[in-house]
Amino acid sequence: MNPEPDRATADWSIRPSNAPGLTHELTDQGGVLVAVASGANLLDDAFDAKQASGVGPADLPLVVRTGWLGERHGIGSGEHVWTAHPAQWLSGAREQFDVAVDALLEALGERPLWLWPHARHVLSDGPSTRRWLEARAEVRPAARGLGVLLEPTALLTEAMIAEREEHLDRVVQTAEVSPPVREAIRGVVARGVRAFEGEEAGLIELGACAQSDGLVEPERVNATARRIADLAGVPIVRPLQ
8 A cells, every 4th residue: 555645845736526435636746646535424324434435546545524414515516515503513423423533544444534624514623623633642542644634714604704814813823733733734725715605595604616716815815725734744735727
């Protein structure tokens, strides 16, 4: 099996995937696949770790969202938005998430697992990601290959946009003050985010988009990604043009 990709500062790219069980592919500057992202939901009662571990090339890291109880809606180009569900931040969901992560790590064996936090998922922001990683470091030996694909704009909600700079700064601060967070980051996704209206009146969720179409200024997106990437010594992951 090939080793996990070395940490580097050269940019990577992210693109939608049409492969079975996958949502995205990450490539290096030469177009070579470096990781693949799964559509598996770690909070689905039907989640099967063995099945989830088998998608994509077995010699590449598997990227997985951190689990959701709300509804998932497609917005085109392989992207989705999720609705909020308060129960996913309660202890029962967190325990289910922990069990699923452990089962998936065991099923993957030597294959690396990268978690991809999102504002509507179990690991929903910088602080929750930090707490989880630090608590895990205290009670469990460091898991070989367990990492985080961090996307700062994906940690924003519509209510945060007015104070987006403050919220993005908090994500950077999480990496600054927490060694477990810095050591876990494998890449920093630099995409825009914009509002999508749901079928219910007044329901607005944020989804990924091109930086030029987003609610966060491109220079802010890129500056945030650069600060975190430099702290962690990892690539910035940009949408494939």
